[in-house]
Amino acid sequence: MSIGYACIHLGDNETKFSTIYLKNYSDQKLIEIIEKNLNALDKIIDYNIKNNIKLFRLSSDIIPLASHPINTVPWWDIFEEKFNSLSKKIKNNTIRVTMHPGQYTLINSPKNDVVEKSILDLEYHNRLLKCLKCDYKSKMVLHIGGVYSDKKTAIERFIENFKKLNPEIQKRLIIENDDKSYTIDDVLFISSKINIPVVFDNLHHRLNHSQNNKLNEFELIDLCNKSWKEEDGKQKIHYSQSANNYQNGAHSKTINSQKFVSFYNQLNNKDIDIMLEVKDKNLSAIKCILLTTEDKKIKYLEKEWAKYKYYILSNSQQNYEKIRELLKDKTKFPVKEFYGIIENSLSIELKKKAQINSLNHVWGYYKKFADEKEKKKFFSLLNSYQEDKKTLNSVKNYLFKLSLKYNVEYLLNSLYFYI
DNA sequence: CACCGTCAAGTCGCA
DNA sequence: TGCGACTTGACGGTG
Numbered sequence: 001m002s003i004g005y006a007c008i009h010l011g012d013n014e015t016k017f018s019t020i021y022l023k024n025y026s027d028q029k030l031i032e033i034i035e036k037n038l039n040a041l042d043k044i045i046d047y048n049i050k051n052n053i054k055l056f057r058l059s060s061d062i063i064p065l066a067s068h069p070i071n072t073v074p075w076w077d078i079f080e081e082k083f084n085s086l087s088k089k090i091k092n093n094t095i096r097v098t099m100h101p102g103q104y105t106l107i108n109s110p111k112n113d114v115v116e117k118s119i120l121d122l123e124y125h126n127r128l129l130k131c132l133k134c135d136y137k138s139k140m141v142l143h144i145g146g147v148y149s150d151k152k153t154a155i156e157r158f159i160e161n162f163k164k165l166n167p168e169i170q171k172r173l174i175i176e177n178d179d180k181s182y183t184i185d186d187v188l189f190i191s192s193k194i195n196i197p198v199v200f201d202n203l204h205h206r207l208n209h210s211q212n213n214k215l216n217e218f219e220l221i222d223l224c225n226k227s228w229k230e231e232d233g234k235q236k237i238h239y240s241q242s243a244n245n246y247q248n249g250a251h252s253k254t255i256n257s258q259k260f261v262s263f264y265n266q267l268n269n270k271d272i273d274i275m276l277e278v279k280d281k282n283l284s285a286i287k288c289i290l291l292t293t294e295d296k297k298i299k300y301l302e303k304e305w306a307k308y309k310y311y312i313l314s315n316s317q318q319n320y321e322k323i324r325e326l327l328k329d330k331t332k333f334p335v336k337e338f339y340g341i342i343e344n345s346l347s348i349e350l351k352k353k354a355q356i357n358s359l360n361h362v363w364g365y366y367k368k369f370a371d372e373k374e375k376k377k378f379f380s381l382l383n384s385y386q387e388d389k390k391t392l393n394s395v396k397n398y399l400f401k402l403s404l405k406y407n408v409e410y411l412l413n414s415l416y417f418y419i
Numbered sequence: 420c421a422c423c424g425t426c427a428a429g430t431c432g433c434a
Numbered sequence: 435t436g437c438g439a440c441t442t443g444a445c446g447g448t449g
Contacts, residue, residue: 008443019444021426061443068427103440104428114429121428146430180431180440249440394421 001234002096002273003292004055005285009044011307011418016040019064027073030064034075037062038082045086049093053285055236055273057098063128067120076131087133096233096273097132099125099140106145107165108158115161122169129172137233140172141199144182144190155186159193171231174199176238179207179249184220191227198224201238202263203277207249218266225272235270239263240277251277254346255284257339261291280419287339296333304338310416312345314358319345346419356386359395362416366399369406378402 009015017040018033041062048056065071076083090097105118125140132138148154162170175191176199177184184198184205191198200221215223221237228235241259243250255278264274278284290300305327313320319341326334326341350358363378370378381398384390400417402408411417 016444019426021445023426024446065427070427102428103430106429109429111429117428148430251441390421397421 001271001292002054003276003285003288004053004057004096004273005276005278005281006057006100007059007061008281009040009047010281010283011415012043012047014040015043015047017059017061019061022065022068022070025065025070030071030073031075031078034063034073034079035082037064038079038086042082042086042089045089045093045095047282048095049089051282051286052289053282054094055096055098055275057100057275058128060099060102060125063124066124066128067117076127080131083131084133087131090132090134097129097134097138098236098275099129099138101125101140101142103143105142107142107161108145108148108154110148110157119165122173123166126166126169126172130168136171136231138172139174139197139232139236140169141174141176141238143176143178144187147181151181151186155190158190162194162196170194170196174232174236176201177204177208179204181208183208183210183213184224185210185213188223188227196227197229197232197235198227199236199238200224201240201277203240203242203249203251204238206242218268221267221270221272225270233273235272236275237272238275238277251279254278254280254343255288256343257287257291257336260288261336264288264292283415283419290335291339296335298327298330298333301327301333301335301338306410307413307415308342310362310411310414311419312342314361314416315345315348315350352386355392356382359385359399362399362411365408365411366402366406369408370402374402 008017017037020030020033041058044056048054060066063071063075101118101121105121107115107118107122109115109118122140122142129138129140144155144158146154162173165173174197175187177187178201184200187198200217202217205217205220213220221235224237225235239260241252241256243252255276274288276284276288286304290304293300305323309320309323312323322341323338326337359382366374378395378398381390381395385392385395396417403411403417
Protein backbone atom coordinates (compact mmCIF):
# COMPACT_ATOMS: atom_id res chain seq x y z
CA MET A 1 0.00 0.00 0.00
CA SER A 2 1.24 3.47 -0.88
CA ILE A 3 0.04 6.91 0.10
CA GLY A 4 0.76 9.80 -2.22
CA TYR A 5 -0.02 13.38 -3.14
CA ALA A 6 -0.86 15.39 -6.21
CA CYS A 7 1.28 17.59 -8.42
CA ILE A 8 2.43 20.39 -6.16
CA HIS A 9 5.11 20.32 -3.53
CA LEU A 10 5.38 22.52 -0.45
CA GLY A 11 8.46 23.66 1.36
CA ASP A 12 10.91 24.41 -1.45
CA ASN A 13 10.61 27.23 -3.97
CA GLU A 14 12.76 25.40 -6.46
CA THR A 15 10.07 22.78 -6.89
CA LYS A 16 7.52 25.27 -8.22
CA PHE A 17 6.32 24.79 -11.76
CA SER A 18 6.36 27.72 -14.17
CA THR A 19 4.05 28.32 -17.07
CA ILE A 20 3.72 30.49 -20.13
CA TYR A 21 0.79 32.47 -21.54
CA LEU A 22 -0.18 32.71 -25.20
CA LYS A 23 0.39 36.48 -25.12
CA ASN A 24 4.08 36.02 -24.36
CA TYR A 25 4.66 32.73 -26.10
CA SER A 26 7.90 31.85 -27.82
CA ASP A 27 9.45 28.44 -28.48
CA GLN A 28 12.64 29.52 -26.79
CA LYS A 29 10.84 30.63 -23.66
CA LEU A 30 8.80 27.45 -23.60
CA ILE A 31 11.92 25.30 -23.78
CA GLU A 32 13.46 27.19 -20.89
CA ILE A 33 10.34 26.67 -18.83
CA ILE A 34 10.16 22.96 -19.59
CA GLU A 35 13.76 22.58 -18.53
CA LYS A 36 13.04 24.41 -15.31
CA ASN A 37 9.97 22.27 -14.70
CA LEU A 38 11.81 19.01 -15.30
CA ASN A 39 14.44 20.10 -12.81
CA ALA A 40 11.69 20.93 -10.34
CA LEU A 41 10.21 17.48 -10.94
CA ASP A 42 13.61 15.97 -10.35
CA LYS A 43 13.81 17.66 -6.96
CA ILE A 44 10.33 16.53 -6.07
CA ILE A 45 11.20 12.93 -6.96
CA ASP A 46 14.32 13.17 -4.79
CA TYR A 47 12.21 14.45 -1.94
CA ASN A 48 9.69 11.64 -2.44
CA ILE A 49 12.45 9.06 -2.37
CA LYS A 50 13.93 10.53 0.76
CA ASN A 51 10.58 10.51 2.48
CA ASN A 52 9.47 7.10 1.27
CA ILE A 53 6.57 8.49 -0.75
CA LYS A 54 5.85 5.86 -3.39
CA LEU A 55 2.84 7.37 -5.10
CA PHE A 56 2.85 10.68 -6.92
CA ARG A 57 0.61 12.45 -9.41
CA LEU A 58 2.51 14.34 -12.10
CA SER A 59 1.26 17.81 -12.78
CA SER A 60 -0.26 18.30 -16.23
CA ASP A 61 1.52 21.67 -16.27
CA ILE A 62 5.02 20.22 -16.63
CA ILE A 63 4.74 20.93 -20.34
CA PRO A 64 2.80 24.21 -20.62
CA LEU A 65 0.30 24.52 -23.48
CA ALA A 66 1.09 20.90 -24.17
CA SER A 67 -1.84 20.17 -26.45
CA HIS A 68 -2.25 23.67 -27.83
CA PRO A 69 -1.49 24.13 -31.55
CA ILE A 70 0.90 26.97 -30.77
CA ASN A 71 3.27 24.48 -29.16
CA THR A 72 5.05 22.49 -31.86
CA VAL A 73 8.25 22.00 -29.88
CA PRO A 74 9.46 18.36 -29.91
CA TRP A 75 10.13 18.43 -26.19
CA TRP A 76 10.22 14.62 -25.99
CA ASP A 77 13.35 14.70 -28.18
CA ILE A 78 14.97 17.80 -26.74
CA PHE A 79 14.78 16.48 -23.18
CA GLU A 80 15.23 12.80 -23.91
CA GLU A 81 18.28 12.54 -21.69
CA LYS A 82 16.56 14.26 -18.79
CA PHE A 83 13.54 12.02 -19.18
CA ASN A 84 15.78 8.97 -19.14
CA SER A 85 17.45 9.97 -15.92
CA LEU A 86 14.11 10.79 -14.32
CA SER A 87 12.68 7.48 -15.44
CA LYS A 88 15.58 5.60 -13.88
CA LYS A 89 15.02 7.34 -10.58
CA ILE A 90 11.34 6.59 -10.63
CA LYS A 91 11.85 2.98 -11.56
CA ASN A 92 14.75 2.25 -9.21
CA ASN A 93 12.73 3.55 -6.32
CA THR A 94 9.49 1.83 -7.34
CA ILE A 95 7.48 5.02 -7.37
CA ARG A 96 4.10 4.78 -9.02
CA VAL A 97 3.33 7.95 -10.95
CA THR A 98 -0.09 8.83 -12.25
CA MET A 99 -1.71 11.75 -14.03
CA HIS A 100 -5.08 13.46 -13.97
CA PRO A 101 -6.13 15.44 -17.05
CA GLY A 102 -8.16 18.43 -15.97
CA GLN A 103 -11.69 19.70 -16.15
CA TYR A 104 -11.41 20.66 -19.81
CA THR A 105 -10.65 17.19 -21.03
CA LEU A 106 -14.03 15.76 -21.98
CA ILE A 107 -14.42 12.87 -24.34
CA ASN A 108 -18.21 12.80 -24.01
CA SER A 109 -18.95 16.32 -25.20
CA PRO A 110 -21.50 16.60 -28.01
CA LYS A 111 -19.13 19.06 -29.65
CA ASN A 112 -16.67 17.38 -31.95
CA ASP A 113 -13.95 19.97 -31.54
CA VAL A 114 -14.08 19.59 -27.75
CA VAL A 115 -13.64 15.84 -28.09
CA GLU A 116 -10.82 16.25 -30.59
CA LYS A 117 -8.94 18.64 -28.35
CA SER A 118 -9.49 16.31 -25.43
CA ILE A 119 -7.98 13.44 -27.34
CA LEU A 120 -4.93 15.57 -28.10
CA ASP A 121 -4.68 16.25 -24.39
CA LEU A 122 -4.91 12.55 -23.54
CA GLU A 123 -2.19 11.91 -26.08
CA TYR A 124 -0.01 14.46 -24.35
CA HIS A 125 -0.50 12.79 -20.98
CA ASN A 126 0.24 9.38 -22.42
CA ARG A 127 3.31 10.73 -24.16
CA LEU A 128 4.72 12.19 -20.97
CA LEU A 129 4.23 8.90 -19.14
CA LYS A 130 5.90 7.11 -22.04
CA CYS A 131 8.86 9.51 -21.93
CA LEU A 132 9.27 8.44 -18.33
CA LYS A 133 9.00 4.80 -19.42
CA CYS A 134 6.06 4.20 -17.12
CA ASP A 135 4.26 0.92 -17.60
CA TYR A 136 0.49 0.60 -17.72
CA LYS A 137 0.23 0.63 -13.96
CA SER A 138 0.81 4.36 -14.32
CA LYS A 139 -2.72 5.52 -14.89
CA MET A 140 -4.49 8.60 -16.18
CA VAL A 141 -7.60 9.43 -14.16
CA LEU A 142 -10.56 10.91 -15.99
CA HIS A 143 -14.00 12.07 -14.92
CA ILE A 144 -16.88 11.11 -17.15
CA GLY A 145 -17.62 14.69 -18.14
CA GLY A 146 -20.76 16.74 -18.69
CA VAL A 147 -24.39 15.59 -18.66
CA TYR A 148 -25.63 17.89 -21.44
CA SER A 149 -29.18 17.53 -20.12
CA ASP A 150 -29.33 13.87 -21.14
CA LYS A 151 -27.24 11.61 -18.96
CA LYS A 152 -28.07 8.37 -20.75
CA THR A 153 -26.88 9.69 -24.11
CA ALA A 154 -23.87 11.37 -22.52
CA ILE A 155 -22.83 8.02 -21.02
CA GLU A 156 -23.32 6.28 -24.36
CA ARG A 157 -21.18 8.93 -26.01
CA PHE A 158 -18.44 8.36 -23.42
CA ILE A 159 -18.47 4.64 -24.15
CA GLU A 160 -18.51 5.06 -27.92
CA ASN A 161 -15.72 7.65 -27.90
CA PHE A 162 -13.65 5.57 -25.51
CA LYS A 163 -13.77 2.67 -27.96
CA LYS A 164 -12.27 4.92 -30.65
CA LEU A 165 -9.26 5.94 -28.55
CA ASN A 166 -5.72 4.84 -29.20
CA PRO A 167 -5.26 1.47 -27.37
CA GLU A 168 -2.34 2.86 -25.39
CA ILE A 169 -4.62 5.50 -23.95
CA GLN A 170 -7.35 2.94 -23.35
CA LYS A 171 -4.91 0.92 -21.29
CA ARG A 172 -3.98 3.94 -19.18
CA LEU A 173 -7.40 5.39 -18.52
CA ILE A 174 -9.25 4.89 -15.28
CA ILE A 175 -12.48 6.65 -14.35
CA GLU A 176 -13.59 8.44 -11.21
CA ASN A 177 -16.89 9.54 -9.66
CA ASP A 178 -17.30 13.31 -9.49
CA ASP A 179 -18.99 15.67 -7.03
CA LYS A 180 -21.83 16.86 -9.29
CA SER A 181 -22.80 14.65 -12.18
CA TYR A 182 -21.63 11.05 -12.18
CA THR A 183 -22.04 8.91 -9.07
CA ILE A 184 -19.98 5.84 -8.33
CA ASP A 185 -22.92 3.76 -9.65
CA ASP A 186 -22.73 5.56 -12.99
CA VAL A 187 -18.99 5.05 -13.18
CA LEU A 188 -19.21 1.36 -12.28
CA PHE A 189 -21.86 0.94 -14.97
CA ILE A 190 -19.58 2.55 -17.58
CA SER A 191 -16.69 0.43 -16.36
CA SER A 192 -18.75 -2.72 -16.86
CA LYS A 193 -19.19 -1.75 -20.50
CA ILE A 194 -15.61 -0.84 -21.36
CA ASN A 195 -13.74 -2.87 -18.80
CA ILE A 196 -11.47 -0.23 -17.22
CA PRO A 197 -10.67 0.38 -13.54
CA VAL A 198 -12.70 2.64 -11.29
CA VAL A 199 -11.26 5.11 -8.78
CA PHE A 200 -13.46 5.68 -5.74
CA ASP A 201 -13.31 9.24 -4.41
CA ASN A 202 -14.72 9.43 -0.89
CA LEU A 203 -15.47 13.16 -0.82
CA HIS A 204 -17.13 13.18 -4.24
CA HIS A 205 -19.17 10.22 -3.12
CA ARG A 206 -20.38 12.04 -0.03
CA LEU A 207 -21.39 15.06 -2.11
CA ASN A 208 -22.94 13.08 -4.95
CA HIS A 209 -24.42 9.62 -4.54
CA SER A 210 -27.51 7.73 -5.55
CA GLN A 211 -30.15 7.24 -2.87
CA ASN A 212 -30.77 3.70 -4.07
CA ASN A 213 -27.32 2.41 -3.34
CA LYS A 214 -27.22 1.23 0.25
CA LEU A 215 -23.59 0.11 0.24
CA ASN A 216 -21.21 2.00 2.50
CA GLU A 217 -17.98 3.47 1.18
CA PHE A 218 -15.90 0.44 2.14
CA GLU A 219 -18.26 -1.94 0.40
CA LEU A 220 -18.09 0.33 -2.63
CA ILE A 221 -14.30 0.26 -2.53
CA ASP A 222 -14.54 -3.55 -2.58
CA LEU A 223 -16.87 -3.35 -5.53
CA CYS A 224 -14.46 -1.03 -7.40
CA ASN A 225 -11.66 -3.45 -6.66
CA LYS A 226 -13.20 -5.93 -9.09
CA SER A 227 -12.56 -3.48 -11.93
CA TRP A 228 -8.77 -3.63 -11.34
CA LYS A 229 -6.93 -6.35 -13.22
CA GLU A 230 -3.44 -7.69 -12.65
CA GLU A 231 -1.90 -5.50 -15.37
CA ASP A 232 -3.51 -2.37 -13.91
CA GLY A 233 -1.52 -2.59 -10.70
CA LYS A 234 -2.95 -2.00 -7.25
CA GLN A 235 -6.39 -0.54 -6.84
CA LYS A 236 -6.23 3.20 -6.33
CA ILE A 237 -8.62 5.46 -4.46
CA HIS A 238 -8.77 9.19 -3.83
CA TYR A 239 -9.09 10.34 -0.25
CA SER A 240 -9.85 13.85 0.87
CA GLN A 241 -11.65 15.80 3.57
CA SER A 242 -13.76 18.87 2.91
CA ALA A 243 -12.52 22.30 3.88
CA ASN A 244 -15.46 23.60 5.86
CA ASN A 245 -18.79 21.93 5.45
CA TYR A 246 -20.56 19.16 3.64
CA GLN A 247 -21.82 21.40 0.81
CA ASN A 248 -18.40 22.28 -0.40
CA GLY A 249 -16.10 20.20 -2.56
CA ALA A 250 -13.05 22.27 -1.64
CA HIS A 251 -10.28 20.24 -0.05
CA SER A 252 -9.11 20.71 3.50
CA LYS A 253 -5.93 22.56 4.39
CA THR A 254 -4.43 19.46 5.95
CA ILE A 255 -5.58 15.88 6.56
CA ASN A 256 -7.14 15.46 9.97
CA SER A 257 -5.21 12.55 11.41
CA GLN A 258 -8.00 11.13 13.57
CA LYS A 259 -10.41 10.96 10.67
CA PHE A 260 -7.78 9.49 8.40
CA VAL A 261 -6.77 6.76 10.83
CA SER A 262 -10.39 5.82 11.35
CA PHE A 263 -10.90 5.58 7.59
CA TYR A 264 -7.68 3.66 7.15
CA ASN A 265 -8.54 1.13 9.85
CA GLN A 266 -11.84 0.40 8.18
CA LEU A 267 -9.97 -0.52 5.00
CA ASN A 268 -8.87 -3.61 6.95
CA ASN A 269 -5.33 -3.83 5.58
CA LYS A 270 -6.44 -3.97 1.98
CA ASP A 271 -3.46 -3.45 -0.27
CA ILE A 272 -4.58 -0.33 -2.15
CA ASP A 273 -2.96 2.95 -3.13
CA ILE A 274 -4.38 6.10 -1.56
CA MET A 275 -4.00 9.40 -3.39
CA LEU A 276 -4.55 12.27 -0.99
CA GLU A 277 -6.16 15.43 -2.29
CA VAL A 278 -5.33 18.13 0.20
CA LYS A 279 -3.86 21.61 0.17
CA ASP A 280 -0.75 20.84 2.15
CA LYS A 281 0.20 18.06 -0.28
CA ASN A 282 3.48 16.34 0.68
CA LEU A 283 3.09 17.38 4.30
CA SER A 284 -0.08 15.38 4.70
CA ALA A 285 1.39 12.52 2.68
CA ILE A 286 4.26 12.14 5.14
CA LYS A 287 1.86 12.49 8.02
CA CYS A 288 -0.45 9.74 6.75
CA ILE A 289 2.49 7.47 5.96
CA LEU A 290 3.82 7.85 9.49
CA LEU A 291 0.37 7.38 10.98
CA THR A 292 0.14 3.97 9.34
CA THR A 293 3.73 2.75 9.21
CA GLU A 294 5.00 -0.42 10.83
CA ASP A 295 8.43 1.18 11.05
CA LYS A 296 7.79 3.03 14.31
CA LYS A 297 10.99 4.94 14.99
CA ILE A 298 10.99 8.22 16.84
CA LYS A 299 13.64 9.64 14.51
CA TYR A 300 10.94 10.11 11.87
CA LEU A 301 8.94 12.27 14.25
CA GLU A 302 12.06 14.18 15.22
CA LYS A 303 12.68 14.92 11.57
CA GLU A 304 9.14 16.16 11.20
CA TRP A 305 9.50 18.24 14.32
CA ALA A 306 12.55 19.99 12.92
CA LYS A 307 10.46 21.17 9.99
CA TYR A 308 7.43 22.28 11.99
CA LYS A 309 8.99 23.64 15.15
CA TYR A 310 9.53 27.28 14.17
CA TYR A 311 6.04 27.53 12.84
CA ILE A 312 4.59 26.00 16.00
CA LEU A 313 6.71 28.21 18.18
CA SER A 314 5.46 31.26 16.33
CA ASN A 315 1.89 30.08 16.72
CA SER A 316 1.67 28.54 20.14
CA GLN A 317 4.33 28.44 22.78
CA GLN A 318 2.18 26.01 24.72
CA ASN A 319 2.00 23.49 21.90
CA TYR A 320 5.71 23.87 21.34
CA GLU A 321 6.39 22.82 24.91
CA LYS A 322 3.89 19.98 24.68
CA ILE A 323 5.65 18.43 21.70
CA ARG A 324 9.07 18.81 23.28
CA GLU A 325 7.74 16.90 26.25
CA LEU A 326 6.10 14.30 24.01
CA LEU A 327 9.32 13.50 22.14
CA LYS A 328 11.48 13.07 25.22
CA ASP A 329 10.89 9.35 25.59
CA LYS A 330 12.95 7.88 22.74
CA THR A 331 11.44 4.42 23.13
CA LYS A 332 7.94 5.53 22.11
CA PHE A 333 6.35 6.52 18.83
CA PRO A 334 3.54 8.94 19.79
CA VAL A 335 2.56 9.73 16.21
CA LYS A 336 -1.13 10.39 16.79
CA GLU A 337 -0.53 12.77 19.69
CA PHE A 338 2.23 14.51 17.76
CA TYR A 339 0.11 15.34 14.73
CA GLY A 340 -2.86 16.13 16.93
CA ILE A 341 -0.88 18.97 18.47
CA ILE A 342 0.46 20.11 15.08
CA GLU A 343 -3.07 20.20 13.70
CA ASN A 344 -4.24 22.14 16.70
CA SER A 345 -1.53 24.72 16.05
CA LEU A 346 -2.39 24.91 12.36
CA SER A 347 -6.00 25.66 13.21
CA ILE A 348 -5.15 28.61 15.41
CA GLU A 349 -5.67 31.90 13.62
CA LEU A 350 -3.28 34.27 15.28
CA LYS A 351 -4.39 37.78 16.13
CA LYS A 352 -2.30 40.61 14.86
CA LYS A 353 -0.58 41.22 18.14
CA ALA A 354 0.51 37.61 18.34
CA GLN A 355 1.64 37.69 14.72
CA ILE A 356 3.86 40.64 15.51
CA ASN A 357 5.27 38.84 18.50
CA SER A 358 6.15 35.85 16.42
CA LEU A 359 7.69 37.97 13.65
CA ASN A 360 9.83 39.62 16.29
CA HIS A 361 10.75 36.21 17.54
CA VAL A 362 11.92 35.05 14.12
CA TRP A 363 13.75 38.32 13.64
CA GLY A 364 15.80 37.22 16.63
CA TYR A 365 17.51 34.63 14.44
CA TYR A 366 18.96 37.28 12.13
CA LYS A 367 19.78 39.92 14.65
CA LYS A 368 23.42 38.85 14.80
CA PHE A 369 23.93 38.97 11.03
CA ALA A 370 21.69 41.75 9.79
CA ASP A 371 23.15 45.18 9.17
CA GLU A 372 21.64 48.49 10.23
CA LYS A 373 19.84 48.97 6.91
CA GLU A 374 18.19 45.58 7.11
CA LYS A 375 17.17 46.18 10.67
CA LYS A 376 15.57 49.45 9.70
CA LYS A 377 13.80 47.87 6.78
CA PHE A 378 12.42 45.04 8.92
CA PHE A 379 11.04 47.32 11.59
CA SER A 380 9.59 49.67 9.03
CA LEU A 381 7.82 46.73 7.38
CA LEU A 382 6.65 45.50 10.75
CA ASN A 383 5.30 48.93 11.53
CA SER A 384 3.48 49.15 8.20
CA TYR A 385 1.94 45.77 8.89
CA GLN A 386 0.82 46.99 12.29
CA GLU A 387 -0.86 49.96 10.64
CA ASP A 388 -2.51 47.78 7.98
CA LYS A 389 -0.40 49.29 5.24
CA LYS A 390 1.39 46.04 4.48
CA THR A 391 0.35 42.42 4.57
CA LEU A 392 1.72 39.78 6.89
CA ASN A 393 3.18 38.05 3.87
CA SER A 394 5.29 41.01 2.84
CA VAL A 395 7.00 40.95 6.25
CA LYS A 396 7.41 37.18 6.06
CA ASN A 397 8.79 37.46 2.53
CA TYR A 398 11.40 39.88 3.68
CA LEU A 399 12.47 37.57 6.48
CA PHE A 400 12.64 34.74 3.97
CA LYS A 401 14.97 36.77 1.83
CA LEU A 402 17.19 37.38 4.81
CA SER A 403 17.22 33.65 5.51
CA LEU A 404 18.49 33.07 2.00
CA LYS A 405 21.06 35.81 2.22
CA TYR A 406 22.50 34.66 5.53
CA ASN A 407 21.77 31.02 4.84
CA VAL A 408 19.96 30.48 8.12
CA GLU A 409 19.57 26.80 7.56
CA TYR A 410 17.18 25.89 10.32
CA LEU A 411 14.72 28.45 9.05
CA LEU A 412 15.20 27.57 5.39
CA ASN A 413 14.58 23.91 6.13
CA SER A 414 11.57 24.69 8.22
CA LEU A 415 8.03 25.20 7.02
CA TYR A 416 7.72 28.59 8.66
CA PHE A 417 7.66 30.42 5.33
CA TYR A 418 5.44 27.93 3.57
CA ILE A 419 2.45 27.37 5.82
C1' DC B 420 9.03 45.47 -5.19
C1' DA B 421 4.29 44.59 -3.64
C1' DC B 422 -0.11 44.26 -5.57
C1' DC B 423 -3.66 42.39 -8.23
C1' DG B 424 -6.20 41.35 -12.58
C1' DT B 425 -5.73 37.74 -15.61
C1' DC B 426 -4.81 33.22 -17.65
C1' DA B 427 -5.97 27.74 -23.25
C1' DA B 428 -9.45 24.99 -22.53
C1' DG B 429 -15.81 23.35 -20.70
C1' DT B 430 -19.97 22.84 -18.24
C1' DC B 431 -23.43 24.00 -15.05
C1' DG B 432 -26.38 26.77 -12.34
C1' DC B 433 -28.22 30.95 -11.42
C1' DA B 434 -29.17 35.88 -11.85
C1' DT C 435 -27.18 35.96 -21.96
C1' DG C 436 -23.55 36.21 -19.35
C1' DC C 437 -20.90 35.34 -15.38
C1' DG C 438 -19.01 32.90 -11.22
C1' DA C 439 -17.65 28.40 -9.43
C1' DC C 440 -14.92 24.62 -10.01
C1' DT C 441 -9.57 24.96 -7.96
C1' DT C 442 -5.16 27.19 -8.35
C1' DG C 443 -1.03 29.29 -8.52
C1' DA C 444 1.82 31.95 -11.14
C1' DC C 445 2.59 35.63 -14.70
C1' DG C 446 3.50 40.14 -15.58
C1' DG C 447 1.87 44.94 -16.01
C1' DT C 448 1.28 48.77 -12.95
C1' DG C 449 2.32 52.22 -9.72
